[in-house]
Amino acid sequence: MDEWQLINQLQTFLVGKRYIFVMDDIWDIRTWEVIKCAFMDSHPESRLIITTRIVDVATKACGIYNMEELSNDNSEILFYTRTCGGEGLNSSNQHVEVTNKILKKCGGVPLAIITIASLLVGKQSEDWSKVYDAIGFGHEDSEVVQNTRKILSFSYYDLPSHLKTCLLYLSMFPEDSFIEKNSLIWKWVSDGFVPGKLCHST
Structure with a gap:
């Protein structure tokens, strides 16, 4: 089917129905304009949610919700769930200290947290500081995007x-x-x- 055949079929299928659609990663305004056509006469209680990294797309779609970074507590939960099944390290303050340093550099970004946690899964907790040092973080804690790139890059170079x-x-x-x-x-x-x-x- 071409775009308009698909839109017509979707409109026919959705007549009188309530729904929630989630569409991930819309890249341009034209794509959003085409998608929107399929939902013009929808049930008033239906919802269409899109995600995008493009501000112009989000503005055109209206009702922007800006994602916030994870809180310290939620960052810890995500980190420990991946590294040790949710159980925190209770052994020494040194381990807590390096975990806090790692999470600070991740800046509440789930991708960064889960990637570095995956790197640490097979390593002794005593080696976590070595991994932290090997990534080569800068001194500025505000460079979250740069730190995320460094974590992703290190996770690639750590592969066989x-x-x-x-x-x-x-x-x-x-x-x-x-x-x-x-x-x-x-x-x-x-x-x-x-x-x-x-x-x-x-």
Whole structure:
């Protein structure tokens, strides 16, 4: 179907129905204008929620809700849920201190918290300070975006070399495209990234 056939079918399906739609990551105003057409005559109690990183799109859609950073308590909950199943470290003040330093640099950004927590899962808590130092944070605590990039970059460079190659291979697929697992694995095998015998054993 083209855009307008899809819009007409969606309008027919939604007649008289209450609904809530959530659409993630709208990139431009034109896309929003097309999507909006499908919901012009909707039930008055229905809701359409979109997420976007583009201010102009959010302004056009109206009713902007700016995401706030996680509170210190929620940052801790997310961090400890990933690192040790929700159980905080009760051993020494040193561990609490390095956790606080890490969370301060994450600035309440869930992506940064979950990424660095994933880095620490397989490491002894005594080594957390080494990871913190290795990331090379700046002295300014306000540089949350820069710190998030450093965490993501470090998590990539911390991977074994063969996994880096497999991860970079994914860049050949268009954004948001469906990637069939078995097909991807055999592409890795054919390019020599993964030994074929591993596939036969799994």
